[in-house]
Amino acid sequence: MAETKIHPSAIVEDGAKLADGVTVGPFCVVGSDVTLAEGVTLASHVVVTGRTTVGARTRIFPFASIGHQPQDLKYKGEPSTLDIGADCMIREGVTLNPGTEGGGMKTTIGNGCAFLANSHVGHDCHVGNNVIFSNNVMLAGHCDVGDFAILGGGAAVIQFARVGAHSFLGGMSGLEQDLIPYGMALGNRAYLSGLNIVGLQRRGFSRNEIHDLRRAYRSLFAAEGTLLERVADVAEEFKDHTIVMEIVAFIRAGGKRSMCTPKNGGEA
Template sequence: MASPKIHPTAIVEDGTNLADGVIVGPFSIVGADVTLGEGVELKSHVVVTGRTTVGARTRIFPFASIGHQPQDLKYKGEPSTLTIGSDCLIREGVTLNPGTEGGGIQTTIGNNCAFLANSHVGHDCRVGNNVIFSNNVMLAGHCEIGDFVIIGGGAAVIQFARVGAHAFIGGMSGLEQDLIPYGMALGNRAYLSGLNIVGLQRRGFSRNEIHDLRRAYRLLFAQEGTLLERVEDVAEEFKDHPTVMEIIAFIRAGGKRSMCTPKNGADS
């Protein structure tokens, strides 16, 4: 692997840790506490600062702002961090903020994620692997986003919200509650419109797995009883079904947190 390549117009502060194959493009700025992994490329006009680590082969496009002070008025300069995984795509104008003392002091982003133009990840968020943020997605602070989540253009997620793995949030939606794994949320304010069947099929889930999920979904969001009562019934019936039990574990872990639910009973 070749030595780092730094354009003459770029500024790389003393102390920066650049691995082999890093490319720092024109008019980019890299701060002293930044670590760029093998093959990372900053296209041009990129700023990476703070205690930020960027994983191997991640590509960052012009005017992205990575690792600057979080947008939290309580932030007092504590040594918080931002960690970005490998093979991520960070397009134009994206903003990714580090953590704060009140939220665990770190923001983490997994591998193989795509953040399209002008999307935002707030302080203290935890974003899984293979996540896609479409253009102008707004993720507030302290959110948890599971693996393979897709968020449509212009959608907004409220602070502290949890979004389960393989879920889908439609464009222009406003999510104010937790969204179950494999769920699909639409609208402003968002409601649970069913399961992310297309996503499950694309990722190779079997017909039987999808059938079990659909049956469990209808039982969980039926009209009878409370959600907590239905959770216990479904947990007993589907105790040997890992995908269904993932939803059960997600709901249980939320305690008394509000869940995103269907408008009128369970949809298909």
């Protein structure tokens, strides 16, 4: 079993649960309700507090603030939680907030995520696996982010928005609507600029799968009919195409925000 190492200058409060192989570096603070799984590393000057669980082998870098009271003026001290998955990288100055009574009482972060310097996850958010937040990304409260989504530097997402799996939000973009799975949005305010083709190619999607997505995309965002009518047509035509049906399910599920759409037509 790997040795747990706690620097003499660190403060680990009574009640905190540290598994084998945890490293708590200089001037870190670990709260009494915190659980750190095997191999977690707190580099230095890290604060992890609240009812926070950090998954195995996750690394947290200096001046990150993890699990402090959420930035919600309605928060009254309810015992909400923050659950961070395994193998995440949480860089300098990152802030991750727990949930609130008004949002289900928990914030969740999946496995293998990367949060680069000064990025923020607000209260009651749910972030999937293998998500990348570049520097200074701002995710407001109550947002959902799907697996493998990438948010570029300085991007901002409004509260209650959904960011679909395998999507890409460009740097400095302001997203006020839901971004479909496999989509790419750019601009302030963000518009749907096509499909995340580069991301799909990097993750090994076949040419046929990408071709099907392009056809479906053009149909979904064509000029004729309403979006619901076009969704029904695409659902019928592509009912045996799993990745296209992910987009259909995302649109049909709906949310509190409207759908991010292209500026000019449906070109992918």
